[in-house]
Every structure is written in structure tokens, then in C-alpha cells.
Amino acid sequence: MTALADRPDDTRATADKPAEPSRPPREQDPRNPNHRLSALLDPDSIELVSADDRSGMLAATGTVHGTPVVAFCSDATVMGGAMGADGCRVVVDAYERALDDGVPIIGLWHSGGARLAEGVLSLHSVGQIFEIMTRASGRIPQLSVVLGPAAGGAAYGPALTDIVILGPEGRVFVTGPDVVRSVTGEDVDMLRLGGPEPHGRRSGVVHVVSSTEREALDRARHLGSLLGSQGEIDPAGITDVDLGANLPESAKRAYDVHPIVTDLLDDDTGLELHPKWAPNITTTLGRFGGRTVGVIANNPLRLGGCLDSTSAEKAARFVRMCDAFGVPLVVVVDVPGYLPGVGQEWDGVVRRGAKLLHAFAEATVPRVTLVTRKAYGGAYIAMNSRALGATRVVAWPTAEVAVMGAVAAVRILHRRKLAEVAPELRPQVEAELAEEHEQIAGGVDRAMELGVVDEVAQPDATRSALASAIAEAPARRGGHGNIPL
Amino acid sequence: MAELVSAEMVANVHSVVVSVGDHVESGAMLLVLESMKMEIPVLSEVSGLVSEIRVGAGDVVQEGDVLMVIG
Numbered sequence: 001m002t003a004l005a006d007r008p009d010d011t012r013a014t015a016d017k018p019a020e021p022s023r024p025p026r027e028q029d030p031r032n033p034n035h036r037l038s039a040l041l042d043p044d045s046i047e048l049v050s051a052d053d054r055s056g057m058l059a060a061t062g063t064v065h066g067t068p069v070v071a072f073c074s075d076a077t078v079m080g081g082a083m084g085a086d087g088c089r090v091v092v093d094a095y096e097r098a099l100d101d102g103v104p105i106i107g108l109w110h111s112g113g114a115r116l117a118e119g120v121l122s123l124h125s126v127g128q129i130f131e132i133m134t135r136a137s138g139r140i141p142q143l144s145v146v147l148g149p150a151a152g153g154a155a156y157g158p159a160l161t162d163i164v165i166l167g168p169e170g171r172v173f174v175t176g177p178d179v180v181r182s183v184t185g186e187d188v189d190m191l192r193l194g195g196p197e198p199h200g201r202r203s204g205v206v207h208v209v210s211s212t213e214r215e216a217l218d219r220a221r222h223l224g225s226l227l228g229s230q231g232e233i234d235p236a237g238i239t240d241v242d243l244g245a246n247l248p249e250s251a252k253r254a255y256d257v258h259p260i261v262t263d264l265l266d267d268d269t270g271l272e273l274h275p276k277w278a279p280n281i282t283t284t285l286g287r288f289g290g291r292t293v294g295v296i297a298n299n300p301l302r303l304g305g306c307l308d309s310t311s312a313e314k315a316a317r318f319v320r321m322c323d324a325f326g327v328p329l330v331v332v333v334d335v336p337g338y339l340p341g342v343g344q345e346w347d348g349v350v351r352r353g354a355k356l357l358h359a360f361a362e363a364t365v366p367r368v369t370l371v372t373r374k375a376y377g378g379a380y381i382a383m384n385s386r387a388l389g390a391t392r393v394v395a396w397p398t399a400e401v402a403v404m405g406a407v408a409a410v411r412i413l414h415r416r417k418l419a420e421v422a423p424e425l426r427p428q429v430e431a432e433l434a435e436e437h438e439q440i441a442g443g444v445d446r447a448m449e450l451g452v453v454d455e456v457a458q459p460d461a462t463r464s465a466l467a468s469a470i471a472e473a474p475a476r477r478g479g480h481g482n483i484p485l
Numbered sequence: 486m487a488e489l490v491s492a493e494m495v496a497n498v499h500s501v502v503v504s505v506g507d508h509v510e511s512g513a514m515l516l517v518l519e520s521m522k523m524e525i526p527v528l529s530e531v532s533g534l535v536s537e538i539r540v541g542a543g544d545v546v547q548e549g550d551v552l553m554v555i556g
Contacts, residue, residue, distance in 0.1 A: 254525040301528075303494050304521040336521040339494065343548070405522050 026077045033058035033073035036108050036147065040064070040071055040217045049097060054078050056087035056115070059094040064106075064221040067228035070098035073108035076148055081111035083153060084118045088125035091157075095132045104141040104228040106220050107161065109170075113152030126153035133160040137481035138324035141227035145220045146170035146206075147213055149190060162321050162482055163223055163273065165208040167216035171195055172205055200276050204314060207273040222271055226285050226292045227325055233291035235467040243372075244396065244459025251373060251398070254300040257282060260332060260372070261295050264288070264463065270295075274314055280304075280339075281311040283318040288330065289467045294322035297332035298383070300373075306339040307379045309352040316355035317485040319363055326477035328470045329367040331384040337377045337404070353382065355485055360388045362480070366473035368466050371395040371453065376404050386452040392469035394457045401447040406434035409441070488531045490553040492546040496520035500542050503553075507535045515553055518546070531555055 026032055038046055041062030049070070050059040056079065059072040072094045074081035091107070098105040114122040136142060137160070144158030147167040155172045158164045166172070173194035180186050180193065192198065199206035210216035246259040261284050262270060270286035280303040284295045296315050298305035322329050338349060360367070360382070368391050369384045380401060384390045395401065403409065410433040411418065421429050440446070447453040457465040496518035503515050514526045515535075533556035540552050 250524070252522065252524050254523050300523060301525065304523040304525050306494075306521060336523055339521075341495065341548075408522060 023077070029077050031076040031110060031148070033075045033077075033108070036073045036217075037062070037071055039214070040073075040106060040108065040145075040220060041069070042066065049094065050090040053086075055090055056081060056083055056111070057090035059090050059097075061097070061101075064228070065225040067225045068101065068103045069106055069224050069228060070094050070101065070103060071106040071108065074111040074148075074154070076110040079112075079115065081109075081148065081154070082113065082115040082122075083111055083126055083129075084115035084122050085125040087115075088122075088129050091129050092132050095129075095136055098140050099136055102140060104143060104224050105136070106143045106145065106224055107157065108217075109144060109146045109150045109154055109158055110148030111151070111154035112149055113154050123153070126157075129153075129157055130160055133157065134481065137162075137483070138478070139481075141224070141325055143220050143223055143227075145216050146172055147216065149176075151176055155194075159205060159484055162227075163207045164205060165210060165216050165219050165223075166196055166199060166206040167210055167213045168196070169213070170206075170216075172199055202277070204274060204277040204310070208271070209276075219271065223285065226269075226271070226287070227327070230292040230325075230327065231287070231290045233289040233328075233467055233471045235289060235464060235471045238289050238464045238467045240461055240463050242460040243462050247372065247459075254304060256301045257297045257299040257305075257332065257334070261297050264295060264330065264332070264466075265293075266290065273318065278308070278311040278314040280306060280308065281315050283315060285327070288463075288470070291328070291470070293328050293330055293470070294318060295330045295332065296384075298335045300334055300336075303339055304336050305334055306336055307353065307356070307382060308339040308344055309347045309349040312349070312353040312356040312382065313485055316352075316359040317482070319356070319359035320478070320480070320485070321482045323359075323363040323365050323478035324480060324482045326365055326475060328365050328473070329363070329384070330466055330470075331367065331369045331390075333369060333371045333375045333380075333383040334373040335375055335379040335383055337379050353378075356382050357388065360384045360390075362478065363389075364476040364478050366391045366470045366475070368469045369393045370457075370462060370466060371399040371401060372459075373398070374400045374402075374405070376400075376402055386454075391473045392455065393453045394455050394462065394465050394469070395444050395447065395453045396459055396462070397444060397456055399444050399453075400438070401444065401453060402438075402441060406438045406441075407431070410434050410437050413437070486556065487536065488529075488533065488555040489551045490515060490527060490529070490555060492518065492527075492548055492550045492552055494518075494520055494548050496525070496546055498540045498542050498544040498546060498552075499524050501538060501540070503535050503538075505535055505538055509533065509535060509555065516540070527552065529555060 045062035142161035144161045171190040171194040196209040200209040265286035272284045499517040499519040501516045537554035
């Protein structure tokens with residue numbers, strides 16, 4: 001087997017910057033882990049818990065917005081942050097500390113991978129990091145911020161954690177451009193191989209892309225506070241706003257769901273994960289009545305809001321993460337169905353879609369569903385339906401819960417009858433049949449009778465309805481890890 | 486650089502909202518597709534001039550088909 005990564009010096013030399021600039025002394029080097037950890041943690045809260053030596057890693061305790069955390073950082077001033085036995089020990093010790101204290105751990109990564117000079121020992125040591133990350137999975141929140149190259153072992157470190165944030169210079173890949181070129185002949189630089197575009201949009205490896213290192217650290221601070229200090233929901237403190245104002249007049253018209261999610265959450269608290277990957281579903285962490293919640297919402301603007309294999313997988317991982325940390329879920333449903341197509345079937349929409357069913361059915365956190373416009377077919381079941389164990393299902397008065405849209409249904413049910421009608425009269429007959437069909441099979445009333453919708457709420461009373469449902473539910477937490485699905 | 490606007494999914498072209506030569510801002514609606522019984526607006530990801538329109542109302546487009554060129 002070849003080494004996990006290019007030698008660190010090689011990967012640096014093939015960066016989008018052709019030549020490595022001359023470096024300032026370590027004290028002033030912006031890559032100095034002391035500077036980076038200080039920039040991450042609240043002022044004066046930092047306490048080093050490892051020696052500031054040439055191990056290649058530095059660890060500290062401190063706070064982010066007052067929330068205690070453990071943090072560690074690659075030392076990119078030593079061999080490009082390459083990881084040997086000593087550096088890996090620092091990370092494992094930091095994890096033991098975070099597990100003992102029950103606090104989030106934040107890793108800042110800038111590393112070419114394993115130290116080749118240490119041979120198999122370095123691989124073994126990197127493997128020990130993977131082991132403890134997996135052991136900690138679902139027990140303490142794990143955040144990663146990739147600030148430079150993170151190659152080979154340094155790529156799989158962040159990948160095993162709950163949330164990966166990428167800084168502008170962050171590059172994540174298993175094998176660097178040189179190895180790719182020598183094996184496959186593909187000419188690619190680090191940016192195109194593992195930068196913000198491929199990982200933010202195509203691979204799903206990265207949850208949050210940031211335009212500056214400062215912003216990347218601020219996002220980690222925000223997420224550390226959200227997951228580490230979740231707070232209590234206060235239904236009395238909830239102000240209602242008209243969430244329905246964000247819907248277009250025509251029920252057929254697609255719209256962007258983001259304003260609904262923003263208005264649902266407390267002001268300026270939301271942070272969307274994976275905004276550009278599988279954008280037909282949105283996954284957002286934020287505060288609701290002061291408490292941390294996770295919001296999952298179909299986005300009709302993209303792919304009509306259909307579920308597909310990628311979006312089901314994205315949502316499933318988010319559900320499992322929230323469940324593992326006891327973060328209640330709000331599921332905003334406006335879904336026409338699963339995306340049809342050969343590509344989807346061959347892409348494993350059955351296997352990958354099953355992950356979402358499994359994730360919801362397994363989740364024990366309070367999870368409330370809001371049907372805004374429509375919930376059709378198999379996708380209705382998947383979006384935290386009553387059958388999967390939703391804590392409460394709330395629907396707006398005009399919402400439709402059905403196997404399919406009423407017009408599509410009558411076209412199948414009344415195919416013969418419609419064929420006999422003159423073409424110019426057909427739309428009118430379809431509409432009449434559809435109305436009749438809706439009354440017996442579709443609308444909210446029927447769903448209430450069946451017990452699959454618990455409550456009809458007006459759009460301007462929805463925040464308080466959802467908040468009460470979450471507050472009344474017992475606070476539970478799933479007893480499982482968060483495998484990166 | 487020219488920006489290609491392509492279809493995200495199989496759809497019918499419901500209506501084309503802009504004309505060749507129009508200046509559009511990022512986020513502006515370019516055309517509306519119809520798929521899954523929904524009218525789905527396609528928004529511009531860039532600001533620039535509409536230099537080419539390759540589809541018209543009623544056309545069927547496949548995933549990945551170029552609908553328009555901006556800039």
C-alpha cells in the first residue's frame with residue numbers, strides 16, 4: 001500500500017500558490033497553533049494542556065461564548081503539521097479530557113498527513129485518533145475546522161467528526177495532486193481536488209464553507225455554543241410571526257424555504273449545514289425560544305423540493321447527530337415525492353432513502369413536524385410522519401396530506417371516465433373530480449380524522465404551537481454514535 | 486466569463502421570463518420550469534447580460550441541458 005498522503009513538503013509545493021513564501025519566525029507565524037487556539041477561544045480563557053514543543057499538535061481548554069470546550073490544533077510550523085506518535089498522543093489525550101468533562105471538542109487542522117519518517121508507527125498513531133473519535137461519537141459534540149491542507153489521515157480525522165468547517169485555504173483529500181497525476185494522469189490542483197467548491201457542493205465532506213479564517217473560527221464558536229450550551233425552551237417567551245407570509249399565492253409555485261426557517265428560529269441564531277450540497281433539503285442548527293434545535297426543511301425551489309438519494313442521506317445524518325446530542329427537531333414539510341429517474345434508482349435511492357426512514361424512526365428526541373403545503377406519497381412517510389413516531393404533527397389549514405396530488409390521483413382513478421369527456425371539457429371535469437377526491441382522501445380534515453395530523457395551526461400561531469409541543473415532550477437523547485452516513 | 490444556466494431535473498419549460506440582451510441581477514428569475522406538478526423558478530446565480538436563450542415555452546428539457554447563457 002502506498003503512504004496515506006504525499007509528503008507534506010510535496011503537497012505544499014503543488015498548492016495553488018506555486019512557491020512557498022518565506023516564513024516569519026514561529027512566534028509571529030499566523031500558522032502558529034498558539035495564535036489559532038487563542039483566536040478560537042474566548043479571550044484569556046485558554047489553558048494549554050499539552051507541551052508547546054515539536055510534536056506537531058497543541059491542545060488547550062477554554063471557552064467559546066462562555067461554553068467550556070477542549071481544542072487542539074495542528075502545528076503547521078513543524079513539518080507542515082505532519083502527524084507522528086507524539087502529536088497523535090496530544091489529540092488522544094485531548095479527547096480523553098473532553099470525554100471526562102463531557103464538553104465539545106474542536107480540532108483545527110492543517111496537516112499533510114502522517115509523518116513518513118516515523119513509518120508504520122505514525123499510521124498506527126493516526127489510527128488511534130480515529131478510534132477515540134469513533135468512541136466519542138454521539139457522546140460529545142466534535143467539530144473540525146480545516147484551515148490548510150488536510151491530507152490522508154488528516155482528512156479522515158475531520159471526516160469522522162460531527163461537523164466540518166472549511167476555511168478559505170482548507171483543502172481536504174486522501175491523495176494529493178502528485179499521486180493523482182502519477183496514477184490516473186489527471187492534472188488537478190489542490191483547490192479543485194479538495195477545496196471549497198468540490199467539498200461544499202459535490203462531495204458533502206464539508207458542512208460549512210467560510211471565506212476567511214476568522215469567519216471559520218467564528219462558525220466553530222457558534223456551533224460549539226449551540227451544541228455545548230443548549231439551554232431550555234421557553235414557550236412563554238415565544239413571539240409569533242406570520243410564517244405563511246413567505247409562501248407564494250399559487251400552490252403550484254415553488255419558493256425558497258430559507259425565509260421560513262429564518263423566521264421560525266430566534267433572530268440571527270441559525271447556521272445552515274451543507275447549504276450547497278443536496279440543496280433540495282435544508283439542515284439548520286439554531287435557537288428556538290432560546291433552546292438549540294435542528295430544523296430540516298424541504299426546499300421547493302431546488303428540484304421542486306423532491307427527496308432524492310443525496311438529500312435523504314444528508315437529512316438522515318443530521319437527524320442522527322441531533323438525536324445523539326439531545327437536540328430537538330423541527331421538520332418543515334412541503335414535498336411532492338421522491339425524484340423519479342433511472343439515475344436515482346441506480347444511485348441507490350432505495351438504500352440511501354432508507355437511512356432517513358431509519359434515522360427518524362430511531363430518534364428519541366422531541367421531533368415535531370409542520371406540514372406547510374403538501375406531503376405526498378412515500379416522501380410524506382419519510383418526513384417525520386406520525387407513523388415514524390413524530391412527537392406532534394402540525395399542519396397549516398390549506399395543507400394537503402395525500403398519496404399524490406388530487407389532480408394526478410383522479411387522472412389515474414378516473415382514467416376511463418376522463419377519456420370519454422371532450423378534451424376541452426377535461427380540465428373542468430378533472431377539477432371537479434379532484435375537489436371531490438380531496439374531500440374523501442386528501443385534505444387536512446381527513447388526516448386529522450385518521451390521527452396522522454394532530455393539530456391545525458394558523459401560520460401566525462405556528463411558532464408557539466411548535467414550541468409548546470417541544471416543551472411538553474420529555475427531553476430524551478438517542479444512545480448511539482453519529483456515523484458519517 | 487459566460488455562465489451556463491442548466492436544468493436541474495427533467496422538466497417542461499413553462500415560460501421564459503427574460504429576453505436576449507436583458508441585464509439580469511444575481512437572484513433574478515430567468516425562466517420557470519414545470520416538473521412534479523410544480524412551477525419551479527430558475528434564478529440567475531450571476532449578474533450579467535442574457536446572451537443566448539436555447540429553450541422556449543413547451544420544450545421538454547433533460548437534466549443538465551443548457552437553458553440559457555449569461556454574459
